[in-house]
Amino acid sequence: MRDEMLELTRQMVAVPSVNTTSGEKEIGIFIENYLRSIPYFKEHPDNVIIQKLKDDGLHRRNVFALLRGEKDDNRNTIIFHGHTDTVGVEDYGELKQYAFDTDRLKQELLKINLPEDVRSDLESGDYLFGRGACDMKSGDAVFMVIIKHIAEYIKEFSGNILLSLNPVEENLHTGIIEGIDVLEQIKSEFGLRYVLAINNDYTCPMYPGDKHQYIYTGVGGKVLPCFYIRGRETHVGQCFEGFDPTTIAAELTSYINLNTQFCDEYKGEYSLPPVALKLKDLKEWYNVQTAKEAFVYFNYFVHDATTEEIIKKLSDAVHNSVETTMRSVNVRYKSFCELSGKEYVPIKNEWSVITYENLYDEAVKNCPDIKMILEEKTEELLSEKTDKREIPIYLIRLLLTKAGIYHPVIVLYFAAPYCPHNTLKDDSDRKIIDKLRKVTKEVEKESEVSYNVCRFFPSLSDSSYLTIDDPDSSIDTLENNFPQMDQLYPLPFEKMKNLGIKAVNFGVHGKDAHKWTERLYIPYSFEVLPKLILKTLDAFL
Known part of the structure; x- marks a missing residue:
């Protein structure tokens, strides 16, 4: 043959x-x-x-x-x-x-x-x-x-x-x-x-x-953790007055990309470390205003970890990156103040970190119809052929407004594809x-x-x-943090389990x-x- x-x-x-x-x-x-x-x-x-x-x-x-x-x-x-x-x-x-x-x-x-x-x-x-x-x-x-x-x-x-x-x-x-x-x-x-x-x-x-x-x-399994980063824009002439999302995105990428601390072990076998697949700011034109938003996502292999464990690791990584960035910004601001003879007042950390699930829970308190609004917006974006990984960005913007969150924030969510x-x-x-x-x-x-x-x-x-080895609780957490999963990446979990x-x-x-x-x-x-x-x-x- x-x-x-x-x-x-x-x-x-x-x-x-x-x-x-x-x-x-x-x-x-x-x-x-x-x-x-x-x-x-x-x-x-x-x-x-x-x-x-x-x-x-x-x-x-x-x-x-x-x-x-x-x-x-x-x-x-x-x-x-x-x-x-x-x-x-x-x-x-x-x-x-x-x-x-x-x-x-x-x-x-x-x-x-x-x-x-x-x-x-x-x-x-x-x-x-x-x-x-x-x-x-x-x-x-x-x-x-x-x-x-x-x-x-x-x-x-x-x-x-x-x-x-x-x-x-x-x-x-x-x-x-x-x-x-x-x-x-x-x-x-x-x-x-x-x-x-x-x-x-x-x-x-x-x-x-x-x-x-x-x-x-x-x-091996795979999740696609995504980070929507909304800072505070400013004129380049007042550059220390803003909160730059691109700096957070760069620090987060540097921390997570190829970091073996995120390798998942099962019975002596280790997954490959995460790899950055996308990193960009969301500014669509040139001017002398700093970017307001940035976006980064990673390929993240899984051997046995639950979604809860992955979210904990990634949330810790974001907090670590924010702290590192703010320390660096303050060192540079202090250096500039010394050069220019200005009084140095430390820049306070105004960043917060939130999961999509928690953001949704906050938004629904103020807007009981948010589920329907998100469904309609998702259908609209799908019809416009918007990338499935970026559709959640539009949804998160809506949720942040409904939740009354206007300070600098990083939102962690998952996007397609998800491979058990x-x-x-x-x-x-x-x-x-x-x-x-x-x-x-x-x-x-x-x-x-x-x-x-x-x-x-x-x-x-x-x-x-x-077949699927994930416990039900892990799947539930994934679905809760995967914006509009039933529209963007529906999976027949029960059928997969039953086939086994x-x-x-x-x-x-x-x-x-x-x-x-x-x-x-x-x-x-x-x-x-x-x-x-x-x-x-x-x-x-």
């Missing part, structure tokens, strides 16, 4: 399915056509299910395919799932036009200066370059080819395989979230028992010279863990690879939505995903990985 997987990957890469473009629809059509060409699905056309995303202007769709073994009546089912979209190709620069043509891209790369390790991989012939080759069209191709060949022996096959390939993974995970309804429907209609979900999202070396392969028995964390537990999931370790040991002996079995896939993954699908990530192997040097390691991805998957089918079905 190796060559077939390689060729299918090339064909899929050639369909530019960049996130938020019409190519996401086209790759879905390509996959559907491939599946419908398989004799089994020609005989069972209803087993290919297309779910068009709701109110989606790009007409993107989820593609499902159910392969039902005919050897016996076995309800056990393994889900193969992956995403079909890619990030953009702007990073390729002048090579952008070749990013989806694996053969031509190789030719062009050979002509330019490359980092030593990249050139070595390129000349080895063991790597396939191109956008989506590693993340993760090759993983989808592995699943599709395996299903095609198993279908040839369907009468000898026990159990079931459900393929779920979904768009919109690279930003909001809309595909898999809406696909939960189909997973429920198929489970009910055919009386299936979901015993395991396997994602094939890419894996990569974790450090220079790393020779291990990785299997992840869960996925989950992993196999040592006690309740012991049988699954033991089976996986047995399978990996068999593959290690046969293929001379070495596996590290870890708890959390370190990148973001659609597997987040197949244990999800692992096997993954193709490659390097530099989301970079212009993205490349797939062919020998492992198309020779060893299929063996791992087939042995897993044997073990679980």
